[in-house]
Amino acid sequence: EVLVVESGGGVIRPGGSLRLSCAASGFTFDDFDMSWVRQAPGKGLEWVSTINWNGGSTAYAESVKGRFTISRDNAKNSLYLQMSSLRAEDTAFYHCARGIAGFNPHYYYYMDVWGKGTTVTVSS
Amino acid sequence: QSVLTQPPSVSAAPGQKVTISCSGSSSNIGYHYVSWYQQLPGTAPKLLIYDNNSRPSGIPDRFSGSKSGTSATLGITGLQTGDEADYYCGTWDSSLNAVLFGGGTKLTVL
Numbered sequence: 001e002v003l004v005v006e007s008g009g010g011v012i013r014p015g016g017s018l019r020l021s022c023a024a025s026g027f028t029f030d031d032f033d034m035s036w037v038r039q040a041p042g043k044g045l046e047w048v049s050t051i052n053w054n055g056g057s058t059a060y061a062e063s064v065k066g067r068f069t070i071s072r073d074n075a076k077n078s079l080y081l082q083m084s085s086l087r088a089e090d091t092a093f094y095h096c097a098r099g100i101a102g103f104n105p106h107y108y109y110y111m112d113v114w115g116k117g118t119t120v121t122v123s124s
Numbered sequence: 125q126s127v128l129t130q131p132p133s134v135s136a137a138p139g140q141k142v143t144i145s146c147s148g149s150s151s152n153i154g155y156h157y158v159s160w161y162q163q164l165p166g167t168a169p170k171l172l173i174y175d176n177n178s179r180p181s182g183i184p185d186r187f188s189g190s191k192s193g194t195s196a197t198l199g200i201t202g203l204q205t206g207d208e209a210d211y212y213c214g215t216w217d218s219s220l221n222a223v224l225f226g227g228g229t230k231l232t233v234l
Binding site: 037044045047062095110112 | 126155156157159161163167168169170171174175180210212214215216218220221222223224225226227228
């Protein structure tokens with residue numbers, strides 16, 4: 001079964017740091033880009049970050065640029081999100097998702113496998 | 125305020141058809157493929173449509189996608205109460221170098 005499972009969420013004070021992890025199984029991890037998508041309570045989906053198959057290319061939403069770092073360890077079939085300088089507005093459910101990307105002829109990107117997510121609450 | 129605009133809510137009776145629109149611009153929908161996601165209450169999003177109009181295996185043909193210019197549309201026929209969910213469009217934006225999602229549309233099957 002193709003699966004991604006997030007962990008590492010919790011309650012953290014503003015200005016603090018937290019590292020999320022995502023464990024992948026059931027597919028060849030280093031064949032795929034991976035992304036983090038978050039959802040604030042009662043709100044819609046917000047893309048956070050994407051990393052390509054070998055970690056050589058990353059992209060971030062403006063709202064997290066300079067504060068969050070995405071990385072992966074293909075040997076461990078794992079994706080990470082290092083979050084620092086956390087703010088109240090970072091409070092959300094964070095989903096890990098497998099990405100499908102390519103050119104045909106224009107660039108396309110969609111997410112075909114999603115994890116259930118892990119909750120991050122930033123509060124004093 | 126999302127760059128991709130969706131109606132906040134739509135509703136229809138069981139067995140009927142509904143469409144959900146997603147409006148963007150030339151740097152996103154006008155140039156890149158659109159995907160659609162279904163999020164049932166309390167669950168993770170699920171891919172419904174990719175490449176504007178393709179369905180992953182296991183998605184019934186009651187769900188369809190189309191694109192024209194800078195807008196895309198999700199169609200659902202033969203509505204069932206189990207289709208009640210939030211629906212999101214998604215695409216890449218080459219000006220922002222970012223993945224975009226619409227604000228989401230809540231479907232109610234009356």
